[in-house]
Amino acid sequence: MTQLFEKMTIVGVGLIGGSMARKAREEGLVKEIVGFGRTKKNLDSAVSLGVIDSYESVLLDAVQGSDLVVIATPVEKSIDIISTLLSKLDSQTIITDVGSVKAKVVDVFKESVNANAEFIGGHPIAGTESSGVEASYASLFENHVTILTPIEKNSKIAIERLKNFWIGLGSRVELLDPEKHDRILSDISHLPHVVAYALVNAVLEGNGISYAAGGFKDFTRIASSNPEMWSEICIQNKEAILDSIKTFRDNLNSISDLIENSDENSLYEMFRSAKNGRDSWLNAKEEK
């Protein structure tokens, strides 16, 4: 593939940032990759794994001359970094992120009056419950969707460049309004995490966990995700998540009432529509 950027800076070289760097190098999408992060040890191992070319210990040195800056840090931290960088970088530079919550982050750019660089929110819907640069791999984004959340203020050319970059990393790209993104992600990702954490805690209150098998293992896999990241996401996407929890709770209460009333037929209908909905989703997904 053609080179799309001269120099890419990855702020936060973990699972996502590291996988982006690996694939970008493999495909020749960027010429140089510089890292920045909290811990020297992690950055050293990113260099020795060949994920980044070098790293800097001062943020402004790390982004110096970059035409693509990827912020792959927790959401709150991203907000700080983006508001610092917007005025410091020149108008040819694209800043993007990879976080699960978009509206709050995009607002920094929307409301900024002295921005030179452009910010476009990004979110690759891919990941594992592992974290850290050691867990990163180049094919992470293949067959996955990356959502970009540009706003009116963004130039068409910057949107196009970032879109091509993500296609080069192997993912399908879709554009969404930031608020719509947050509500959708709340349903398909944030709610399942909350539910999985609650379920594991409920089961731990009993004595049965040692008997649990494969179904339980799959069902609760996401409860082994990073608790720091997820507690932050829940606060940052509060309104949407509370809304998703409410819809879920209503559905659970309906099931619970039907069980209480021994209404097997209506229970069957509820379970059947869930099964049919999931099976149709899976078929549509597998056809892609």
Added chain:
Amino acid sequence: MTQLFEKMTIVGVGLIGGSMARKAREEGLVKEIVGFGRTKKNLDSAVSLGVIDSYESVLLDAVQGSDLVVIATPVEKSIDIISTLLSKLDSQTIITDVGSVKAKVVDVFKESVNANAEFIGGHPIAGTESSGVEASYASLFENHVTILTPIEKNSKIAIERLKNFWIGLGSRVELLDPEKHDRILSDISHLPHVVAYALVNAVLEGNGISYAAGGFKDFTRIASSNPEMWSEICIQNKEAILDSIKTFRDNLNSISDLIENSDENSLYEMFRSAKNGRDSWLNAKEEK
């Protein structure tokens, strides 16, 4: 392995019954396998797949001369069949089942005054979301636990024979009181199914399902399970499941309150204990 039974009858030749038959034959645990079921087509394919030797269209003909009768039908149906067979079979015959709910089924034997044969409740904690004899395979029970729920009325020799049979099928065997079994299974299996069905229905109310990825797929796999079987299980194990749902709902409400109050630290603690609990369980499981 040595032969343990002369003739085994499988009532309901589906995923579980079919897998038991395949493995029993492979290991030489039984000499002859006869099937019984609702649909001729399924029984014909069980014969042509070599899962059973033959089948009968009348239940009493199918169990004639069997020293092991496995009831692998839905719970309500099992109750009918067991109460019919207990007085009709002789004292050398063991009747067992494979259902997810035990107390109600065991009660039939406990309360029976004219039983000749013995009934011992059984539950292999194994399965997939698929069903039918075509989905059955001999190694289904390997590395899985089968719980037997004998009561005082059972002879030691019958318990020992059935235990050795399940060990021969490749599973670890544990003995549990029927009520304790039902409460544990409610937590580790019935509750997760209810929650998965509720979650899929909640997500289907929104517009986001087409964006869902691998985490959602794993999390909701069990929502593609047989809705008929699961609505029946919920009614049959009503008290325990309502109790599990209550504990789960309390945990979900705590999380929801913490999100509402933006209490990130306490949220982190709740998520962390869930993660630690699951990780410890998984480590202990993998060491086995």
